Amino acid sequence: MAQDSGTRTLISQAQLRRGRGRFVYWTLLTVVVVGFTLVFLGPLYWMVTGALKSGQEIAQTPPSLFPKDPQPQNYVDAWNNLALAKLLFNTFYYAAGALVFQLVLDTAAAYALSKLRPVLGNVILAMMLATLMIPAMVLIVPQYVTVIDLPILHINLLDSPFAIWLPLVANAFNIFLLKRFFDSIPEELMAAALMDGASPLRTLWSIILPMSRPILGVVSIFAVTAVWKDFLWPKLVMPSPETRTVSVGIYAFSGGTPMNVVIAASVIAAIPTVVIFLIFQRNIMSGLTTGSLKG
Amino acid sequence: MAITTVPGIRSEPGRPAPSYPARSQRTSLGRKVRDNLTGHAFLIGAVVCFAVFSWYPMILGVVMSFQRTRRGETTWVGWDNYLRILDDPSFWTAWRNTFSFTLLALLLGYAVPFFVAILLNEFRHAKGYLRILVYLPVMLPPASALFLFKFYAYDPSEAGLFNAILSALHLPTSQWMQSPQMTMPAMVIASTWMNMGGAVLIYLAALQNIPGELYEAAELDGAGIWRRIVNVTIPQTRLILALLAMLQIVATMQFFVEPLILANGAGAEDSATSVAYLIYQHGFFQNDLNGAAALGVIMLVVLAGFSAVYLRLSAKQD
Numbered sequence: 001m002a003q004d005s006g007t008r009t010l011i012s013q014a015q016l017r018r019g020r021g022r023f024v025y026w027t028l029l030t031v032v033v034v035g036f037t038l039v040f041l042g043p044l045y046w047m048v049t050g051a052l053k054s055g056q057e058i059a060q061t062p063p064s065l066f067p068k069d070p071q072p073q074n075y076v077d078a079w080n081n082l083a084l085a086k087l088l089f090n091t092f093y094y095a096a097g098a099l100v101f102q103l104v105l106d107t108a109a110a111y112a113l114s115k116l117r118p119v120l121g122n123v124i125l126a127m128m129l130a131t132l133m134i135p136a137m138v139l140i141v142p143q144y145v146t147v148i149d150l151p152i153l154h155i156n157l158l159d160s161p162f163a164i165w166l167p168l169v170a171n172a173f174n175i176f177l178l179k180r181f182f183d184s185i186p187e188e189l190m191a192a193a194l195m196d197g198a199s200p201l202r203t204l205w206s207i208i209l210p211m212s213r214p215i216l217g218v219v220s221i222f223a224v225t226a227v228w229k230d231f232l233w234p235k236l237v238m239p240s241p242e243t244r245t246v247s248v249g250i251y252a253f254s255g256g257t258p259m260n261v262v263i264a265a266s267v268i269a270a271i272p273t274v275v276i277f278l279i280f281q282r283n284i285m286s287g288l289t290t291g292s293l294k295g
Numbered sequence: 296m297a298i299t300t301v302p303g304i305r306s307e308p309g310r311p312a313p314s315y316p317a318r319s320q321r322t323s324l325g326r327k328v329r330d331n332l333t334g335h336a337f338l339i340g341a342v343v344c345f346a347v348f349s350w351y352p353m354i355l356g357v358v359m360s361f362q363r364t365r366r367g368e369t370t371w372v373g374w375d376n377y378l379r380i381l382d383d384p385s386f387w388t389a390w391r392n393t394f395s396f397t398l399l400a401l402l403l404g405y406a407v408p409f410f411v412a413i414l415l416n417e418f419r420h421a422k423g424y425l426r427i428l429v430y431l432p433v434m435l436p437p438a439s440a441l442f443l444f445k446f447y448a449y450d451p452s453e454a455g456l457f458n459a460i461l462s463a464l465h466l467p468t469s470q471w472m473q474s475p476q477m478t479m480p481a482m483v484i485a486s487t488w489m490n491m492g493g494a495v496l497i498y499l500a501a502l503q504n505i506p507g508e509l510y511e512a513a514e515l516d517g518a519g520i521w522r523r524i525v526n527v528t529i530p531q532t533r534l535i536l537a538l539l540a541m542l543q544i545v546a547t548m549q550f551f552v553e554p555l556i557l558a559n560g561a562g563a564e565d566s567a568t569s570v571a572y573l574i575y576q577h578g579f580f581q582n583d584l585n586g587a588a589a590l591g592v593i594m595l596v597v598l599a600g601f602s603a604v605y606l607r608l609s610a611k612q613d
Contacts (some may be wrong), residue, residue: 109342
């Protein structure tokens with residue numbers, strides 16, 4: 001992070017180092033570290049260990065802090081009874097496809113809009129950005145009607161992964177992020193490539209993309225986590241038990257399954273995104289702030 | 296993350312940038328497209344996706360709201376769908392719930408992240424750890440997090456996490472999702488826990504852009520901590536504060552998974568029904584896609600009207 005210890009913030013360094021300031025600082029820091037750990041990590045601990053408790057133990061008062069007689073069987077039951085392997089595979093498949101489609105089509109479009117000067121480029125860009133103003137819930141019904149009977153082609157995309165992949169390409173935020181990044185690449189580089197006889201595709205592949213790794217990383221991470229977290233759209237367009245995503249699958253089973261098993265399944269479903277986060281946390285946090293701040 | 300630029304080279308303003316291939320100003324539209332085939336080929340995939348899954352559904356939503364499809368036959372019915380939706384007693388309940396959810400989420404989920412960010416920005420230690428903690432819930436699939444709240448935190452007996460804490464502190468316990476009064480606060484708590492990380496990180500980035508001299512000057516003028524927050528921090532982050540307020544209101548007004556999972560949809564005495572949930576109900580359970588489309592248009596108008604008022608107000612303040 002950009003902030004180093006020399007940057008002046010609300011309270012001055014000197015004040016924090018002196019007697020009383022120092023005491024207040026360390027007290028507050030301890031309280032916040034302990035408090036945040038309890039508030040943000042505590043529920044996750046409760047979730048992972050709760051799913052290890054037996055049916056009786058989870059219903060006892062007061063609740064126990066550690067599972068007295070750990071039941072890994074809950075996790076095994078969740079895995080087997082909810083066919084989690086299949087659900088996780090489906091979600092992974094949709095996420096991977098969404099990533100490929102978004103990277104290829106959105107990068108190409110942003111590149112064209114930024115560097116290739118297509119006819120009506122600005123109008124197209126404005127129309128894309130305008131979709132950011134339309135709340136998702138407003139479009140859910142007409143989008144569903146479109147997907148069950150595509151205009152002109154009259155194909156029904158229900159239970160087809162394309163019903164998840166293609167609508168995600170229409171992501172104005174991606175286009176905006178990528179185009180702004182490409183805009184910052186000097187025209188001189190493009191001109192030099194042109195003089196060397198490089199085609200636009202060659203320029204994109206050999207010059208633009210290698211320079212754009214950070215932004216492509218951000219777009220990729222958000223593409224994958226968005227699919228993993230989404231609920232309503234996959235619930236609507238993937239109605240069959242064989243094509244469900246993991247969140248929708250757990251929800252579908254939640255009525256008739258013991259709650260510890262549902263929670264065990266929820267823990268398993270959360271592992272991939274948590275792992276992605278722990279690996280890529282720097283990229284995620286910087287991506288979040290570039291996207292929103294320096295507009 | 297630094298945006299890569301080559302130092303020392305800058306494009307001169309008045310000079311047109313080279314394009315592929317060079318084209319003259321007087322050619323026709325079709326000619327321009329043909330001359331720059333690559334450029335348009337690159338664009339076409341995304342444009343088709345936008346057209347089919349975004350632009351067309353926008354128009355279709357409005358068209359559908361004035362039609363009715365029965366047994367495969369579609370007829371124009373004027374305002375019938377809107378009248379039917381307005382007649383539904385759940386309509387007003389859903390709007391009341393949606394407004395109170397949005398308001399509560401704004402009180403809790405807007406101010407809290409700002410002060411958390413101010414606090415975190417002062418710390419010289421454990422910064423990375425605290426940031427990761429705050430953002431961790433954002434990465435959980437909402438369904439997973441909501442099942443955690445539903446089964447373990449909001450258990451109405453004293454075996455539930457919240458009730459266990461309350462009774463350990465000798466405070467009265469609550470029925471949570473089974474009490475119509477507590478349904479809304481319970482949903483807001485869960486939603487804030489899941490979502491506040493993003494706002495905290497965005498505020499943190501904004502706070503780091505405040506020049507330190509401003510605080511120094513304020514301190515020299517004798518301004519205490521609170522005065523410095525009011526007179527330096529808030530004015531310096533005003534734009535981002537306004538933007539996030541807007542985004543948060545639009546996002547929370549569409550809340551859907553919270554009622555669906557925590558309250559099994561409508562909740563005790565309809566206390567959880569949201570407008571988004573009503574759209575889902577009409578469209579996918581009552582086989583009334585046209586009514587759902589009308590409700591969507593109403594929601595769009597309310598949100599757009601709200602945004603307009605908000606923009607007008609914030610423009611006046613400047």
